[in-house]
Amino acid sequence: MPPKTQPVNGAAIKNAIEGRDGKMLASFYADDALVRVIDRNNPPSKPREIRGRAAISTFWDDICSRAMTHKVDTTIADGDNLAFTQACAYPDGTKVFCAAMLELKDGQIARQTVVQAWDE
Template sequence: MLTKTGNVDGAAIKKAIEGRDGKLLSSFYTDDALVRVIDRNNPPSRPREIRGRAAISTFWDDICSRAMTHKVDTTVAEGNNLAFMQACAYPDGTKVYCAAMVELKNGRIARQTVVQAWDE
């Protein structure tokens, strides 16, 4: 949850991701936030870019609606930056691992970069 000051923190991220709560996750972002996803299909030279809270909400709703588990392993905060590691698993055993770096602005997520790897 957001603290009384409205700041996003590691505990809030962990609760929302592990609870598959896309609505809560979306509430953490600024209106003009940017999420960049880097993976096999979206290399660093052409990352997937998701712009604005509405598009980010659709992104999280899709992820949270999937039959899979999410576990946030580690969160680290320093100044206006928050990083976390996330391990996911589908019922068929396929695993996904993500590392995310978040830049906060006034306690909300303004920029996020996600690097993820999937079992193949």
């Protein structure tokens, strides 16, 4: 289990995402966390589900290893819920937009739902 180095909050999420720090991002999740991704290839009736910190770590390592920029635009916190929007761009100009809702439990991310769209 990676050490928890800082609390999960908007600033920490922004720093880790914009810094492309997959290990830091993975450290924010509970061992049994669930990330659901909804997009063109994974519709609401059949979202992609990534279960457990190990699988989530692989997910973030993949995203953070890509040659692209990430910018967290808006973050809203309300109790044990945190939401943010993220704009990404590949070097060829392709853009991706993501809206994420996180449910926190005991200071870690227990559930996350991501809705994303990209240029085609």
